[in-house]
Amino acid sequence: xxxxxxxxHPLGKELVVNDQxxxxxxxxxxxxxxxxxxxxxxxxxxxxxxxxKITVSEIHRRKLDHLHLPxxxxxxxxxxxxxxxxxxxxxxxxxxxxxxxxxxxMPERGFGVAVDLGTTTLVxxxxxxxxxxxxAVETMLNPQVKYGADLIxxxxxxxxxxxxxMTLLIRSAVGNMIRLMMEGAKQIPDKVILVGNTVxxxxxxxxxxxxxxxxxxxxxxxxxxxxxxxxxxWDFPDGTKIEFYPSxxxxxxxxxxxxxxxxxLHRKEQYTALIDLGTNxxxxxxxxxxxxxxxxxxxxxFEGANLSMGMRAVTGAISSLRHDGxxxxxxxxxxxxPRGICGSALIDAAAILLEMGLIGDFxxxxxxxxxxxxxxxxxxxxxxxxxxxxAKAAIATGVTxxxxxxxxxxxxxxxxxxxxxxxxxxxLKHLLSTGMVETTGDKIHxxxxxxxxxxxxxxxxxxxxxxxxxxxxxxxNLEAFPDFQDIYISKMILG
Amino acid sequence: MNEIIEKLxxxxxxxxxxxxxxxxxxxxxxDGSHELTQQALAAGVxxxxxxxxxxxPAMGNVGKKFAENKIFVPQMLMSAKAMGASMxxxxxxxxxxxxxxxxxxxxxxxxxxxxxxxxxxxxxMVEGGGWTIVDLGVDVGSERFIEALxxxxxxxxxxxxxxxxxxxxxxxxxxxxxxxxxxxxVLIGGAPVNADFCRSIGADFYAPDPQNAVEYLNKLAS
Ligand code: B1M
Numbered sequence: 001x002x003x004x005x006x007x008x009h010p011l012g013k014e015l016v017v018n019d020q021x022x023x024x025x026x027x028x029x030x031x032x033x034x035x036x037x038x039x040x041x042x043x044x045x046x047x048x049x050x051x052x053k054i055t056v057s058e059i060h061r062r063k064l065d066h067l068h069l070p071x072x073x074x075x076x077x078x079x080x081x082x083x084x085x086x087x088x089x090x091x092x093x094x095x096x097x098x099x100x101x102x103x104x105x106m107p108e109r110g111f112g113v114a115v116d117l118g119t120t121t122l123v124x125x126x127x128x129x130x131x132x133x134x135x136a137v138e139t140m141l142n143p144q145v146k147y148g149a150d151l152i153x154x155x156x157x158x159x160x161x162x163x164x165x166m167t168l169l170i171r172s173a174v175g176n177m178i179r180l181m182m183e184g185a186k187q188i189p190d191k192v193i194l195v196g197n198t199v200x201x202x203x204x205x206x207x208x209x210x211x212x213x214x215x216x217x218x219x220x221x222x223x224x225x226x227x228x229x230x231x232x233x234w235d236f237p238d239g240t241k242i243e244f245y246p247s248x249x250x251x252x253x254x255x256x257x258x259x260x261x262x263x264x265l266h267r268k269e270q271y272t273a274l275i276d277l278g279t280n281x282x283x284x285x286x287x288x289x290x291x292x293x294x295x296x297x298x299x300x301x302f303e304g305a306n307l308s309m310g311m312r313a314v315t316g317a318i319s320s321l322r323h324d325g326x327x328x329x330x331x332x333x334x335x336x337x338p339r340g341i342c343g344s345a346l347i348d349a350a351a352i353l354l355e356m357g358l359i360g361d362f363x364x365x366x367x368x369x370x371x372x373x374x375x376x377x378x379x380x381x382x383x384x385x386x387x388x389x390x391a392k393a394a395i396a397t398g399v400t401x402x403x404x405x406x407x408x409x410x411x412x413x414x415x416x417x418x419x420x421x422x423x424x425x426x427x428l429k430h431l432l433s434t435g436m437v438e439t440t441g442d443k444i445h446x447x448x449x450x451x452x453x454x455x456x457x458x459x460x461x462x463x464x465x466x467x468x469x470x471x472x473x474x475x476x477n478l479e480a481f482p483d484f485q486d487i488y489i490s491k492m493i494l495g
Numbered sequence: 496m497n498e499i500i501e502k503l504x505x506x507x508x509x510x511x512x513x514x515x516x517x518x519x520x521x522x523x524x525x526d527g528s529h530e531l532t533q534q535a536l537a538a539g540v541x542x543x544x545x546x547x548x549x550x551x552p553a554m555g556n557v558g559k560k561f562a563e564n565k566i567f568v569p570q571m572l573m574s575a576k577a578m579g580a581s582m583x584x585x586x587x588x589x590x591x592x593x594x595x596x597x598x599x600x601x602x603x604x605x606x607x608x609x610x611x612x613x614x615x616x617x618x619x620m621v622e623g624g625g626w627t628i629v630d631l632g633v634d635v636g637s638e639r640f641i642e643a644l645x646x647x648x649x650x651x652x653x654x655x656x657x658x659x660x661x662x663x664x665x666x667x668x669x670x671x672x673x674x675x676x677x678x679x680x681v682l683i684g685g686a687p688v689n690a691d692f693c694r695s696i697g698a699d700f701y702a703p704d705p706q707n708a709v710e711y712l713n714k715l716a717s
Contacts, residue, residue, distance in 0.1 A: 039659075041689070059691065156659050213660040214607030215634055362567055370564070382564040389567065479609040488612065492569050 007086040009050055023047070023054075023076040023087075028146035032089050033312070035305040037148025037157055038077035042305065043067045045076040052085030098123050098137050099452045103262075105132050105460045110190035112459035113178055116255065116452040117196030117204060117244075118142060119151060119279070120303070120312070122173060123452055126181040126189065127459055136181035143169045144203070149305050150279050151199045151251065158209035167206045174204075175234040182236065191241040195455045197253035197280065198222065201244050212251075216477075222247035224463075245458060245466060249475025251295040256282045257469055258454020263417045263447065266291060266469045270414035271406070273399060274450065275437065277302055277343070277420035281395050284473075285402040285413065291473040292405055296398035301391040302343035302420070307384045308371075311340035318375055319425045321348035323356060330375040338378045344425035349380055350388050351430035354494050361494050363389050392436040393491035399437070400491070401481050410438050419450040435495050499538065500549050503531040503581065507553035507623075510573025512580050518573055532581040542588040543595070546625060550578055554623030558706030568616065571705075575619035582622065589627070596627040597716040599650035601643045603631035605664045610657035613685060617653065620705035621712060636664075637671030644672065644679060651712060654698070656685040666696040673697065680715060682708055 002019035008030060015026055024038045027047070036042035040063055049072045056064065060078040108129040116123040119142060126136040144166050147157035158166060174194070182188060194204065198219065202209055205225040211218060225244040229236050245254035256276065265272035267288050274284040281298035284291060304310030304317070311317045316339035318330045330345065332338045341349070353359040358366055363385040365372060371381040403410045416439050418426060428444050431437050437444060447453075458466055478484060505511075506528040509519045513527035526534070535545050557574045560566045588594040600621050604614050611633045622628045629643055629650065640652055652672060656662040662685065669681050683693055684702045693701035702708035 041687075152659050159660070214658070214664075215609055362569055364566070386564065386567050485612050485615065489569050489572050492567065 004081050005084040006081060007051075009086055009088045011089065017081050019082060021081045023074075023079040023081065024146055026081075027076050027089060028143070030089055032076055033149070034077055034146050035149035035300070035303075036077075037153035038146065039148075039153075040075060040078050043075060044305070046073050047076050047079075048072050048088040049074055050086040050088055052083050054079045054085065055082060098125065098139060099449045099456075100134065101262075101448065101453050103132070103453060103457055105457070107131065108460060111135070111187045112456075113181070113189040113192040114452060114455035114459055115174055115178075115192065115194040115196075116258075116449060116455055117170070117174065117194050117200045118255070118451070119154070119197060119200060120145060120149070122177065123449065124174065124177045124181060125452065125456065126178075126185050126187065127456055128187075129190075129459060132456070132460075135185040135187060138177035138180050140173065140177060143173050149303060150300055151197065152213075154199055154203065155209045155213050158203065159213060163203065163209060164206070166203050170200075170204050171232045171234075175232060178234065178236075188236055189240055191459060192243070193455050193458045194242075194244040195254040195258040195451050195458075196244070197255055198247040198251050199253075201225065201247055201253055204244055217250045219247065222249065245455075246470065248293060248470070248473055250477065251280055252282050252293050252475055254466075255451035255454075256284060256293060257466060257473075258452075258458065259419055259450035260284055260291065260454070260469050260473065261457045261465055262450040262453035265417075266472055268415075271408060271412060273402075273413050273416045274447075275395060275399070275416065275418055275420075276450075277395065277418060277426070279303055281391075281398060283395070283398040283402055285399070285406060286472065289472070290406075291469070292402055292476050293473060294398055294402060294476045294478050296394040296478060298391040298394040299387070301346065301387045304340060304342050304346075306387050307341065307346070308381045309340045309378050310346070310384070311342055313342040313344065313425065316340065317342040318345040318378060320427060321345050321352055321374070323352045325356070328352060328374060332375075338375045341374060341378055341380065342425075344427070345374075346380075346384075346388055347392075347434060347436070348427055348430050349374060350385065350392070350494065351427075351433045353380075353385075354433070359385060359494075362492075363494060389492045389494070392434055393488050395436050396438060396491040397484065397488045398478060400487055401478055401484070402476065404481075405476060413439065414443060416444045417447040417450070418444065419447050433495065435491065435493070499531055499535045499540065500544070502526065503528055503535060503545065503549040504553045506531055507550055507574055507577045507581065508556050510570060510577050512573070512577045527580065528577040529580040532584045536584065542585050542593055545581070546585060546594055550581060550623055551625050554578055554620060555706075555709070557623075558620050558704075558709055562704045562706040568612070571616060571620075575616070575623065578619070578623045597625045597713070599627045599629060599647045600653060600712060601629045601631065601640065601647060601650045602653040602655070603635035603640065604633040605654050605656045605661055605668060606634055606636040607664055608656050608658050608661035609633045610655075610685075613657065614653075614655035617655065617684065617702075617705045617708050620709055621653075624709040624713060626712060637668040640668055640672055641675050644676065651680045651682060651715060653682045653684070653708065655683075656688060659687045662687050662692065665698065669696050669698045682711060684708060
């Protein structure tokens with residue numbers, strides 16, 4: 001078979017690939033993002049051709065024209081390698097939230113590994129169980145991102161015949177991370193506990209994704225999945241107990257179960273909420289008597305997808321904004337020139353633009369123009385602001401409906417914890433002023449990676465903690481709530 | 496008389512439902528579409544004129560502003576509600592034949608999908624364009640579309656889908672409808688759908704927004 005050399009600039013990497021290899025298969029490891037899973041709809045996987053040719057299909061040409069791109073730019077997801085080429089790719093550094101929070105535990109012998117298996121990022125920690133000390137940490141991007149940024153795209157990829165590949169990819173990635181930690185710390189874990197959303201659990205476990213692809217989105221068996229190391233092709237002794245913790249229901253997985261453990265809301269007398277500000281916007285509300293949860297489908301705006309210049313919290317992303325009444329100042333991750341805007345700064349932008357009177361309560365740009373300059377060349381368009389409104393209203397509606405289900409007002413929630421990928425950058429004051437979370441400043445707290453904290457807590461004992469929470473927790477389908485539309489649309493208004 | 500029609504047009508365009516509704520602030524305290532329609536009918540204005548000279552142009556302006564991102568979902572919904580307050584009073588005239596509708600539009604969210612806000616907005620805007628709406632709700636498969644077509648021969652069908660995994664069901668529904676009656680026009684929309692997909696499943700038209708749907712339908716009717 002013919003082979004070609006692919007050079008990646010400025011990384012200085014050179015790869016040898018077979019003829020007709022799709023670029024998507026090579027590039028995702030080097031930081032090129034494929035938010036729509038290579039369906040050619042988002043136009044974010046742009047690469048510049050420095051040398052050589054990539055043949056452009058008719059659909060590819062139409063997309064390029066539509067995006068008004070320079071003539072040497074290609075969409076990686078629609079490109080095949082048919083000769084030796086040199087490409088310019090933007091490399092991203094991913095800031096992934098690990099965790100060093102202290103928590104209560106009963107000392108045990110041995111070592112454990114906690115795994116937060118996120119849709120976007122993976123974090124593993126090796127923990128000494130008699131001290132809860134963290135001996136090693138590994139983080140990486142979920143290698144499945146080449147199949148799309150959001151869960152439904154992963155499900156679609158599974159239905160399109162990629163499920164085994166996704167299963168093997170994720171198992172080997174997590175296996176490698178654990179091996180690296182073992183080598184560094186020279187310890188073998190006695191147990192490994194994984195948490196993640198329902199789709200991640202099903203893909204890791206090699207289960208059929210069809211039930212999660214359409215209504216009623218119910219799994220036959222969302223319970224704990226147990227594995228041996230050899231089953232997963234991980235090279236450590238079979239004595240190690242490996243468990244993927246149970247999902248709560250529908251799209252709410254064990255990452256949220258772990259989040260509940262981390263906040264301790266299952267032991268509190270007062271109503272407490274946990275909000276995970278991600279694509280799937282999981283919300284939990286309850287106390288020591290009963291807990292309900294739902295996913296609100298906030299959409300990918302917080303991850304930067306669907307925004308004209310949106311991106312995740314990686315190098316070059318504007319991560320926060322401030323203003324002095326006249327001008328807007330921005331902080332850019334990696335202190336470089338801004339390339340786009342990520343979720344935390346999107347929230348800042350909405351709050352600040354409203355405060356400065358540049359947008360109205362409906363998000364409408366007051367100047368009548370179609371976009372606002374944030375930090376050259378990054379602009380926020382009118383449509384971007386509307387995307388934000390859809391996402392913020394979804395979160396606010398979720399909390400309102402859960403509270404109604406428990407027969408309380410949102411003002412009756414005594415504490416609200418915010419988790420989520422970009423959680424650390426969030427400006428809580430701005431979160432409140434947009435109306436995304438309807439409470440007062442003293443009741444809202446950031447909590448970082450609650451999934452990882454909870455997974456570490458689960459390493460202690462024999463599953464009693466998770467059982468206690470599961471026993472009190474039920475999942476609610478928001479679509480069943482008759483007033484959804486009216487509440488949702490009223491929450492689109494800012495403030 | 497013209498003055499009432501003008502006021503009604505303004506009330507609907509800006510979402511003023513009735514006199515006591517606080518929205519929009521600039522029309523606070525004024526009569527809303529509820530009162531203005533009552534006044535128009537009492538003054539003997541032809542109901543067809545109320546539809547054609549007030550409601551249809553008002554909703555057309557709303558649809559255009561929405562398509563240009565000048566307004567968003569909440570404002571569109573308020574206008575649709577204001578239109579509804581007028582439309583209920585016109586219903587008897589549709590029934591008696593004093594007002595002629597442009598045609599019937601059957602709409603539903605496809606099987607497996609429960610998202611209905613976009614579909615509802617499209618239904619309201621098409622109604623405001625002078626069409627009769629048969630809304631089949633959510634999670635609708637081809638059988639129910641075909642049944643509705645049997646009771647409303649000649650109707651145009653609209654399909655909405657919001658999930659990548661359910662938009663594929665549009666293909667089956669289009670095929671089912673065309674197998675029964677190849678002449679039936681099928682219009683599709685929803686966030687993950689696009690014109691390429693529309694062609695690939697043999698649907699007749701892809702509308703990115705409600706206004707586009709209304710304009711396509713009006714072309715069919717003319
Ligand atoms: C016939 O001709 C036409 C012509 C034009 C047509 C047309 C038909 N239909 C629409 N149009 C067009 O005109 C309208 C006006 O411009 C537009 O309609 P839209 O519907 O696009 O726009 C509406 C006016 C406003 N937009 C919306 O109403 C959708 C907003 C978001 C936030 C959304 C909502 C509100 C909901 N959701 Co859902 N939800 C999301 C959405 C994410 C987002 N930020 O967009 C999306 C669509 N949801 C998603 C998902 C995954 C889900 N949701 C689910 C549930 C829900 C809620 C119940 C919470 C709620 C729906 C309530 C309801 N009654 O509709 C679940 C499934 C429910 C089901 N069985 O269908 C669930 C599966 C799981 C979940 N909980 O996360 C995602 C789909 C991802 C994908 N790749 O397919 C999603 C993009 C969010 C995400 N997680 O990324 C145009 O598309």
